[in-house]
Amino acid sequence: MEKLYKFLKYTFIILWTVFIVAPFLWAISTSFKDFQSVNSKVTYIPWLDFEPTLEGWRVLVKSPARGGVDIVEPYFNSLFVTCTASLISIVLGTLAAYALSRFTFKAGFVRNNDITFFFISQRIMPPIVLSIPFFIFLSTIGLLDSLIGLVVVYIVLLMPIAVWIMVDFFNRVPKELDETALIDGCNPYQAFYKVVLPNSIPGLIVAGMFCIIFGWIDFFFAFILTFTEVQLLPVKVVALNSSITPWWSLSASALISVAPLIIVAFVVERYLSKGNLSGALK
Amino acid sequence: MEYLMAKIELSNISHTYNPNDTNPTYALNPFSMTWENGKRYAILGPSGCGKTTMLNIVSGLVRPSKGKILFDEHDVTDLITEERNIAQVFQFPVIYNTMTVYDNLAFPLRCRNFTDQKIKERVKSVSDTLRLSSFLNSPARKLTADQKQLISLGRGLVREDVAGVLMDEPLTVIDPDLKFRLRRNLKEINEQYKTTLVYVTHDQNEAMTFADNIIVMDQGEIVQVGLPKDLFEKPRTTFVGYFIGSPAMNLFRSEILSDNSIKFNNGTIKTKTDLSKIKDKNVKFGIRSEFIKIATDQKENIVSVKVTRVEDFGNFKLITGKAGDLEIKSKVEREIPISTEELKLHLPAEKCCIYSNEMLVN
Numbered sequence: 001m002e003k004l005y006k007f008l009k010y011t012f013i014i015l016w017t018v019f020i021v022a023p024f025l026w027a028i029s030t031s032f033k034d035f036q037s038v039n040s041k042v043t044y045i046p047w048l049d050f051e052p053t054l055e056g057w058r059v060l061v062k063s064p065a066r067g068g069v070d071i072v073e074p075y076f077n078s079l080f081v082t083c084t085a086s087l088i089s090i091v092l093g094t095l096a097a098y099a100l101s102r103f104t105f106k107a108g109f110v111r112n113n114d115i116t117f118f119f120i121s122q123r124i125m126p127p128i129v130l131s132i133p134f135f136i137f138l139s140t141i142g143l144l145d146s147l148i149g150l151v152v153v154y155i156v157l158l159m160p161i162a163v164w165i166m167v168d169f170f171n172r173v174p175k176e177l178d179e180t181a182l183i184d185g186c187n188p189y190q191a192f193y194k195v196v197l198p199n200s201i202p203g204l205i206v207a208g209m210f211c212i213i214f215g216w217i218d219f220f221f222a223f224i225l226t227f228t229e230v231q232l233l234p235v236k237v238v239a240l241n242s243s244i245t246p247w248w249s250l251s252a253s254a255l256i257s258v259a260p261l262i263i264v265a266f267v268v269e270r271y272l273s274k275g276n277l278s279g280a281l282k
Numbered sequence: 283m284e285y286l287m288a289k290i291e292l293s294n295i296s297h298t299y300n301p302n303d304t305n306p307t308y309a310l311n312p313f314s315m316t317w318e319n320g321k322r323y324a325i326l327g328p329s330g331c332g333k334t335t336m337l338n339i340v341s342g343l344v345r346p347s348k349g350k351i352l353f354d355e356h357d358v359t360d361l362i363t364e365e366r367n368i369a370q371v372f373q374f375p376v377i378y379n380t381m382t383v384y385d386n387l388a389f390p391l392r393c394r395n396f397t398d399q400k401i402k403e404r405v406k407s408v409s410d411t412l413r414l415s416s417f418l419n420s421p422a423r424k425l426t427a428d429q430k431q432l433i434s435l436g437r438g439l440v441r442e443d444v445a446g447v448l449m450d451e452p453l454t455v456i457d458p459d460l461k462f463r464l465r466r467n468l469k470e471i472n473e474q475y476k477t478t479l480v481y482v483t484h485d486q487n488e489a490m491t492f493a494d495n496i497i498v499m500d501q502g503e504i505v506q507v508g509l510p511k512d513l514f515e516k517p518r519t520t521f522v523g524y525f526i527g528s529p530a531m532n533l534f535r536s537e538i539l540s541d542n543s544i545k546f547n548n549g550t551i552k553t554k555t556d557l558s559k560i561k562d563k564n565v566k567f568g569i570r571s572e573f574i575k576i577a578t579d580q581k582e583n584i585v586s587v588k589v590t591r592v593e594d595f596g597n598f599k600l601i602t603g604k605a606g607d608l609e610i611k612s613k614v615e616r617e618i619p620i621s622t623e624e625l626k627l628h629l630p631a632e633k634c635c636i637y638s639n640e641m642l643v644n
Contacts, residue, residue, distance in 0.1 A: 174374070179376075180372065180434070182343070182362070183369060183370045183390075185390055186393050198378075201380070
């Protein structure tokens with residue numbers, strides 16, 4: 001029974017791994033192919049089936065002259081916008097979430113839960129509803145087609161995620177923890193950053209991860225709110241496509257687009273697998 | 283300003299959690315109480331009677347709706363917890379997950395800027411008492427639940443200059459053997475450092491063995507404050523009689539017959555209580571099962587019962603008998619042979635308590 005279970009478990013893991021890894025292998029292989037190797041017959045293994053070339057990658061860096069698109073600058077733009085917006089969202093979101101979790105607010109009929117829902121409702125709305133308001137807003141304050149403008153918009157998109165995750169997380173941290181810190185001699189601010197915050201690292205990581213993912217992959221606002229001055233990676237990757245699909249450069253760009261998320265996943269995984277994600281204080 | 287080793291005075295305190303409602307329900311009804319410096323107090327009562335609210339008011343986690351708290355005559359009602367120099371231990375272990383055991387214990391001292399030397403000394407002393415010395419360098423989150431609770435307790439005891447250590451059922455998660463030892467340790471700490479200890483519990487044995495003074499609470503009301511002996515022999519209300527002691531006090535509806543006797547079943551019971559001033563003739567009559575003995579040659583206060591059950595507890599036997607409709611319990615030594623049918627029980631007059639409107643008649 002034990003053995004059967006183990007067998008099934010490992011079989012499943014292997015199948016699942018193949019399922020996850022195969023597209024990457026396919027993309028890696030394709031990124032080193034040229035027109036011939038993609039379009040003539042099916043090829044798999046470099047040197048044996050086809051002659052690898054760096055053409056697909058070169059197109060991404062060296063630019064329009066050879067029919068490619070320069071994605072280096074958009075890449076760093078995307079990194080900057082995503083990281084800045086995520087960081088600000090996490091800081092503001094965590095503070096808001098802590099307040100919502102620990103204090104009681106009252107404004108007319110509005111209570112804590114209503115405020116939390118207000119944040120979450122920002123994500124319930126289809127983004128397209130926001131496109132025109134955002135466009136008009138940014139153009140009014142002169143931030144259309146600029147990095148700062150994008151950061152502002154992404155904060156609006158990401159902060160609800162941070163608030164949502166952190167409210168839930170703080171609610172599961174017993175208030176006795178804060179109270180104990182107060183009794184031990186902290187003032188309320190010290191209690192927050194010396195005791196509650198270190199205990200909330202798993203929550204912060206999860207929230208940060210979601211912010212980074214949602215920020216990084218957003219195409220819609222990056223497409224609508226930028227023109228020529230500033231461009232973000234997803235928009236530029238799409239721009240790679242042309243009448244003859246350049247599978248090689250698309251594969252290469254897909255790989256380097258995914259790279260940061262893979263790195264984040266590996267870093268985060270260490271914290272998540274420690275088993276203290278649940279915030280178990282009892 | 284910090285108040286070291288203080289007398290704690292609660293003056294006309296009351297508290298409600300819904301002060302804005304038209305009819306606020308009170309978690310604590312108005313009361314006044316003084317906790318002398320260096321004594322051990324136990325607050326005893328069923329769940330939801332306001333015990334925890336009272337502690338939180340003293341530590342400053344809750345601001346009382348009305349009334350004042352004085353530490354050594356200084357009004358601290360408006361001071362926040364941090365400024366009150368109170369230690370509090372909660373029912374469930376609260377530990378700083380990200381720190382080692384040592385850092386956990388040192389935290390209250392570090393927050394108050396003690397020197398490293400002093401911190402080391404205190405942490406060592408407390409960890410020795412609680413047998414945590416061998417874990418000092420392990421991460422606190424790796425410990426078992428009862429060890430975690432020891433850390434919570436340790437953090438409460440590590441500061442020796444506190445105005446009081448408030449403990450909210452701190453030993454619930456700890457196994458009985460260790461519980462017993464810890465209670466004794468707490469007593470020793472109290473005797474050694476003269477720290478005021480306030481101990482909330484719903485376990486009467488814990489309260490009885492731990493405290494100099496027991497405060498019995500029920501439904502936001504302080505029903506009796508006194509020595510274990512007083513609570514046992516002269517419960518001030520029927521609630522205390524019912525709540526303290528195992529089994530609970532025998533309580534019966536009864537009527538006053540004369541200035542010192544009442545009706546029981548079809549007979550008469552004499553008491554040492556002066557009943558002449560009571561207007562309402564309907565009273566309650568209570569007596570501890572410990573004081574009811576099998577009659578030998580007594581003439582008065584004899585009740586004959588039909589034995590319905592005899593339970594052997596090892597060190598004593600508990601007899602349940604029926605006198606008419608009334609069920610009466612008596613604790614007797616286990617060596618005494620008990621006839622299974624009829625039994626004559628003696629209810630000593632000086633141990634009989636009479637309650638009018640649930641309050642003891644003195």
